[in-house]
Amino acid sequence: MSENCRSAGGSPAILTLENIKKSYFVEGHRIDVLRGVNLEMKEGERLSLTGKSGSGKSTLLNIMATLERPDSGKMLLKGEDPATFSDAKLSAFRNREIGIVFQFHHLLPEFTALENAAIPLMLTHSKKGSFERAENMLERVGLAHRLNHKPAELSGGEQQRVAIARALITSPSLLLMDEPTGNLDNDTGKMIIALILSVAEERNLTTLFVTHNRDFAAEMGRVIEINEGVVLGL
Numbered sequence: 473m474s475e476n477c478r479s480a481g482g483s484p485a486i487l488t489l490e491n492i493k494k495s496y497f498v499e500g501h502r503i504d505v506l507r508g509v510n511l512e513m514k515e516g517e518r519l520s521l522t523g524k525s526g527s528g529k530s531t532l533l534n535i536m537a538t539l540e541r542p543d544s545g546k547m548l549l550k551g552e553d554p555a556t557f558s559d560a561k562l563s564a565f566r567n568r569e570i571g572i573v574f575q576f577h578h579l580l581p582e583f584t585a586l587e588n589a590a591i592p593l594m595l596t597h598s599k600k601g602s603f604e605r606a607e608n609m610l611e612r613v614g615l616a617h618r619l620n621h622k623p624a625e626l627s628g629g630e631q632q633r634v635a636i637a638r639a640l641i642t643s644p645s646l647l648l649m650d651e652p653t654g655n656l657d658n659d660t661g662k663m664i665i666a667l668i669l670s671v672a673e674e675r676n677l678t679t680l681f682v683t684h685n686r687d688f689a690a691e692m693g694r695v696i697e698i699n700e701g702v703v704l705g706l
């Protein structure tokens with residue numbers, strides 16, 4: 473592993489990526505997106521990931537989220553190798569351990585804010601318990617007054633806050649966010665960052681946050697960049 477992407481400090485590593493490679497083929501043309509990514513994230517660490525459009529940030533995030541498999545290389549999450557899991561075990565592991573906020577929020581349009589936030593917990597908990605916790609999470613993100621609104625009845629910032637509540641509801645070990653402030657005005661973006669930082673601090677949550685905004689990136693403990701298919705420490 474390259475030293476520049478090894479973090480300092482004595483906390484245990486929660487995520488390790490070793491020589492991760494990923495290419496796509498489109499109409500016979502090969503695009504080498506990730507060419508050997510090495511990265512270690514310690515428990516409780518907060519990172520921002522930058523890199524120009526098309527550099528592979530979402531691809532890397534999807535691999536970390538176990539939604540996509542790398543072509544080669546090794547990933548360990550909480551000491552386990554998700555590549556060895558059955559599909560059922562992988563879904564349960566992802567649901568429990570990883571909170572994801574996508575670049576485009578992916579809320580379910582026919583469900584209310586409360587239902588959207590509760591869904592990940594309902595796979596393993598009662599409906600009543602899940603709704604109670606979803607209500608708490610939505611209060612935490614300042615949406616107690618919007619529980620019964622559907623996504624189309626919410627503003628962009630409100631939708632993103634529902635997505636954050638949903639990502640946090642199972643108390644995951646790792647929170648991955650793909651430009652959660654990308655479509656928001658600066659003030660709302662700042663509010664979302666402050667919210668994420670306070671929750672991350674409260675829970676010692678390992679957090680990776682993709683952003684093009686240098687001010688937001690600087691709020692995180694460590695800034696890394698994808699360049700030419702590899703990850704560099706900044």
Ligand SMILES: Nc1ncnc2c1ncn2[C@@H]1O[C@H](COP(=O)(O)OP(=O)(O)OP(=O)(O)O)[C@@H](O)[C@H]1O
Pocket residue numbers: 496497498503505523524525526527528529530531532575
């Ligand atoms: N499913 C796919 N099939 C083919 N090519 C893909 C696929 N997904 C991504 N790519 C290509 O891989 C490259 C990296 O895409 P990715 O979405 O990871 O970039 P990004 O850094 O997240 O960009 P942005 O900042 O615009 O969100 C792009 O050139 C894209 O066209």
Ligand SMILES: [Mg+2]
Pocket residue numbers: 529530531575650
């Ligand atoms: Mg992207």
